[in-house]
Amino acid sequence: MTEALADPDAAVWHQEADLSDPDAPSRLIESAAATSRFLDILICNHARSGGDGPLGTLTAGMLDAHWAVNTRASILLAQAFSREHDDSRPGGRIVFMTSGQNLGPMPGVVAYAASKGALASITQTLADQLAGRGITLNTVNPGPVDTGYAPPDVHEAVRRHFPQGRWGTPDDPARLIAWLVTDEAAWITGQVINSEGGFRRWD
Numbered sequence: 001m002t003e004a005l006a007d008p009d010a011a012v013w014h015q016e017a018d019l020s021d022p023d024a025p026s027r028l029i030e031s032a033a034a035t036s037r038f039l040d041i042l043i044c045n046h047a048r049s050g051g052d053g054p055l056g057t058l059t060a061g062m063l064d065a066h067w068a069v070n071t072r073a074s075i076l077l078a079q080a081f082s083r084e085h086d087d088s089r090p091g092g093r094i095v096f097m098t099s100g101q102n103l104g105p106m107p108g109v110v111a112y113a114a115s116k117g118a119l120a121s122i123t124q125t126l127a128d129q130l131a132g133r134g135i136t137l138n139t140v141n142p143g144p145v146d147t148g149y150a151p152p153d154v155h156e157a158v159r160r161h162f163p164q165g166r167w168g169t170p171d172d173p174a175r176l177i178a179w180l181v182t183d184e185a186a187w188i189t190g191q192v193i194n195s196e197g198g199f200r201r202w203d
Contacts, residue, residue: 019073029080070115127190136189142173143196
């Protein structure tokens with residue numbers, strides 16, 4: 001499926017994938033590479049949430065399911081992306097998405113917090129390995145972003161924790177990510193960047 005963009009030569013391809021399948025990341029990158037002359041940007045904005053719980057209610061299945069999608073798939077996507085870049089095609093940008101697990105507790109979502117927190121922990125290691133090929137890898141924590149998922153009472157309670165009195169909008173982290181994938185950000189790699197608008201975790 002294609003869709004015209006502002007550039008008359010631009011197009012959008014859409015493909016679904018079940019990232020709990022360990023082979024899906026490489027297939028997805030291979031498919032994208034087959035439809036494009038060159039893959040230069042990978043944004044891992046997928047996530048599994050729900051089916052989680054606090055300590056005392058967890059099962060191995062809960063933990064494994066979140067790990068497979070949130071952590072394993074992101075690393076395998078980065079690995080497959082890096083294979084598209086050799087000495088003749090250096091450069092590229094990878095952005096992982098996390099949720100600020102290193103900034104404070106996330107009660108009731110242990111499996112999610114562990115799997116997303118692992119991405120922040122692995123950022124420097126992966127960035128170091130990719131730097132020699134001119135590929136940068138950074139992780140963005142967008143903070144609470146209003147995508148319509150929060151019920152009214154939760155929305156209001158969270159809103160009060162923002163100094164500006166509003167949730168983040170999708171455009172807020174998107175502007176940061178858009179900059180990270182430009183040539184201007186070529187010297188930025190291995191960083192976990194928080195884009196939270198001063199979100200206060202405690203009253």
